[in-house]
């Protein structure tokens with residue numbers, strides 16, 4: 001596995017570090033996904049209950065991500081051998097094919113570059129993090145959950161949809177926004193925007209109507 005950068009403590013707005021690595025669907029590079037959205041998700045360990053529940057839900061939702069031109073790639077420190085054993089167990093036991101690649105990162109190179117491994121952790125397992133990467137390879141959102149709490153696939157879909165809506169321009173998305181809901185006007189860049197608005201206490205809070 002080769003890395004192009006070794007930046008750590010990745011933040012929103014950074015270029016997502018490229019990597020080439022082995023996965024359950026063959027060798028992949030992050031750059032293979034340029035031109036489409038990608039959710040790169042780390043998980044603490046194969047053969048664990050929370051991760052299994054997430055992967056089953058993600059596999060079932062893959063078409064909903066694809067409808068937004070968004071791919072899924074998972075990564076953990078487990079070996080490719082372990083990944084294959086785990087997805088085979090899931091297929092046999094739950095009848096679900098894990099239909100997105102799971103990358104092996106036994107040397108922790110990807111985990112360290114993305115900040116998936118906590119400096120304070122007792123072991124080298126990755127945190128339950130998700131990196132939302134846009135078609136230009138820029139990290140647009142990051143979430144991190146503890147190993148004991150599973151992510152919400154509906155929320156992951158909502159984040160991709162909201163990022164795509166914001167990229168259309170002219171709007172920001174309110175709390176709990178879902179595709180089709182009204183959006184908000186962005187905060188004004190002009191520091192004098194409030195002047196002349198004395199009769200409107202909510203001059204800073206305007207819905208724009210349907211998001212479509």
Ligand code: BEZ
Nearest residue numbers: 044048049050051147148
């Ligand atoms: C889990 O996926 O169930 C899990 C993984 C690591 C620690 C605790 C739970």
